[in-house]
Amino acid sequence: MSIDSTDRVLIEALQGGLPLVPAPYAEVADRLGLTEAVVTDRLAAMKSTGVIRRIAAAPNHFQLGMTANGMTVWDVGDDRIAELGAQIGALPFVTHCYERPRALPDWPFNLFAMVHGETREEVEAKRAQIRDLLGEARRGDDILYSTRILKKTGLRLRKRG
Amino acid sequence: MIRPDKTDRALLNLLQEDLPLTHRPFAALAARLELTEPALLDRVTWLRDEGYITRFGPFFDAAAMGGAFCLCAMAVPAADFDAVLTKVNARPEVAHNYERAHRLNMWFVLATETPEGIAQTADAIERETGLKVLRFPKLQEFYIGFRVAA
Known part of the structure; x- marks a missing residue:
């Protein structure tokens, strides 16, 4: 799927966010010389093709008191990852769960699951649940706590022309 | 009154759902929280201005646009951290960047308009910083939808 020039103008207008006014789509239309x-x-078409996942808030978990943010990473056999990944992704406290390639020898882990909490103890308790679920399929694991948000802007198109 | 209060927290949860494409989308949310539309918009603006939400708007998927996303990591020596950070963050392709407590201490997401853009940008960062950029593109996604129960 590709985007045309009108989509592009719309994405550029919205990548910083939607105006917080009663009729936000009409406001954006006015700015761009389009109709609502x-x-x-x-926007509906871009949602149906998946270009837009949803129109929603990006919460700042640090500011909300969720100061312990752990990226748990696991090494499981490639033959079992689909089954185990689906089980871990279904855990209510896992916010993102992906299979990613290992980068040997630096990085032996292929399953990534994000876990957030108000304290590291809370995150460690959730991590222990994942460990239990994986059982003997777990060949190794680690956790990387985030200590600072260095940038959080989301997608930015490069200006054209 | 201590903010964010219960209403702010309920609102924050609602704001993580998909906003409808209607003429007055916030009016429907206001009704669900028994607020007026102006009161709801004031609260949303406050949550954004105070940094409880970093952004409110469409979440774009670079891959669906014909581009790509890739999680990347670097092991940055402490003494060089700020200088490397300035170089990495200067690139518009860097959508998010987190410091993490690990030997690999800088983790960022590249979002590019073409699949080749990932390698081009990561290679450029390697040349500019002299550091290896490990690349972890997603192979499979098991769950999507960031939700913080506020």
Whole structure:
């Protein structure tokens, strides 16, 4: 799927966020010289193709008191990752769960699951649940706590022309 | 009154759902929280201005646009951290960047408009910093949807 020039203009207008006004799509349409219907039709089309996942808030978990943010990483056999990844991804406290390639010898882990909590003890308790679930399939693991947000802007298109 | 209060927290949870594409989308949320539309918008603006939400708007998927995302990591010596950070963050392709307590202490996500953009950007960062950029593209996603129960 590719985006056309109108989509692009719309993405550029919205990548910083939606205006927080009663009729945000009409406001964006005004700014861009489009009609509200064109804006909402385009957004609906981009949702259906997956270009837009949802229109929502990006919460700052540090500011919300979720100061312990752990990226748990696991080494499990490639033959079992689909089954185990699905089970871990279904845990209610796991916010993101991915299979990613190992980078040997630096990095032996292929399953990544994000876990957040108010304290590291809380995160460690959740990590222990994942460890239990993996059982003998776990060949190794680690946890990387985030200590600082260095940047959080989301996607930015490069200016064209 | 201590903010964010119970209403702010309920609002924050609602704001993590998909906002409808209607003429007055916030009015529906306001009704669910028994707030007026202006009161709700004031609260959303406050949550954003105070940094409880970093952004409110569409979440774009670079891969669905024909581009790509990739998680990357670097082991940055402490003495060089700020200088490397400035170089990495200066690139618009760097969508998020976190410091983590590990030998690999800088973890960032590249979002590019073309699949080749990932390697081009990561290679450019390697040349500019002299440090290896480990690349962890997602092979499979088991769950999507960041939700913080506030």
